[in-house]
Amino acid sequence: MGTELFEKKATLDAMVSALKDVEGIVAIVLGGSYAAGLANEKSDLDIGLYYSEKSPFDIEKVRSIASSFSIAGMPLVTDFYEWGPWVNGGSWMMTAIGKVDLLYRNIDQVQQTITDAVNGIWQHNFDQQPPFGFRSIIYLGETQVCKPLFDPQNILQGFKALITPYPVKLRQVVISDSLWLAEFTLMQCVSFASTGDTYNTVGCFTRIVNYLVHALFAINETYPLGDKRAVQIISSFKRAPLKIEEKLNRILGQAGSKADELMGSTDLLKELWQEVVALTDGEYEPRFKVSLD
Known part of the structure; x- marks a missing residue:
């Protein structure tokens, strides 16, 4: 083990050791890129703090522990749900081994989200975080990859069992929703592009790409962890359009500003959508009989 990793593990x-003694913290996990095996030298250390809604932990005690590790003064430590309904609070701090994030997770909300997902229900909160918001099934991705560091009741092990294998109903719904919404947005995109409306056309491009990304995660029965590295991840899938990252870079990076340029990029995106639809082997059917032409 290198010196840097040794120091990070020691700090972790x-x-x-300090956090597990805080009453109300029922589980602590290593999450994020380190848990998923995607970390680099710039990656933050993400620590998940799980609590029950009926008996949450004392924020002041967590603030005191966070301040003892901070090397940049009093760190930001929020109350519950100050960051939004999904990334529902935590702390950002600079420590001797780099950035460390504490992230709160309500076990009751996580359990309900898993139950909903198994029954084919997912939610989206656009304003939670940039660029595309937060999809509820990210909780399932977090659950799958996280490394329990303190979990005396084996809560996380139980959650992991519930999401393995990938739920059939969830796969069907995510594919159907994502590809239909991509198709519907493509209809609007053609109209905007034909008039040289760059603002709305490019907005449609990014929206469509996000839908295609989620469709591909579902086709490959893989839970997303967020938008960061999502394109690189789908490029590694067994079932994905060839050279998808290259195609997306071309569509998004060279959209243009004139009507003919925007229409050219729209046509390329339409072709990519058709490639993803083909990967469903006839499973996808549009909700309404319409034409993209």
């Missing part, structure tokens, strides 16, 4: 162990 020390933080867990």
Whole structure:
């Protein structure tokens, strides 16, 4: 183990040792890129703090622990749900081993989200975080990859069992919703592009790409962890359009500003949508009989 990793592990162990004694914290996990095996030298250390809605932990005690590890003064430590309904609070701090994030997770909300997902229900909160908001099934991705560091009741192990394998109903709904919404947005996109409306056309492009990304995650029965590295991840899938990252870079990076340029990029995006639809092997059917032409 390198010196840097050794120091990070030592700090992580020390933080867990302090946090696990806070009444109300029922589980602590390593999450994010380190848990998923995607970390680099710039990656933050993400620590998930799980609590029950009926008996949440004392924020002041967590603030005191966070301040003891901070090397930049009093760190930001929020109350519950100050960051929004899904990324529902935590702390950002600079420590001796780099950036560390504490992220709160309500076990009752996580459990309900998993139950909903198994029954084919997912939610989207656009304003939670840039660029595309937060999809509820990210909770399932977090659950799958997280490394429990303190979990005396085996809560996370139980959650992991509930989401393995990928739920059939969830797969069907995500594919159907994502590809239909991409198709519907393409209709509007053609209209905007034909008049040289760059603002609305490019907005449609990014919206459509986000839908295609979620469709591909579902086709490959993989839970997303967020938008960061999503394109690189789908490029590695067994079932994905060839050279998809290259195609997306061309569509989004060279959209143009004139009507003919915007229409050219729209046509390329339409072709990519058709490639993703083909990967469903006839499973996808549009909700309404319409034409993209």
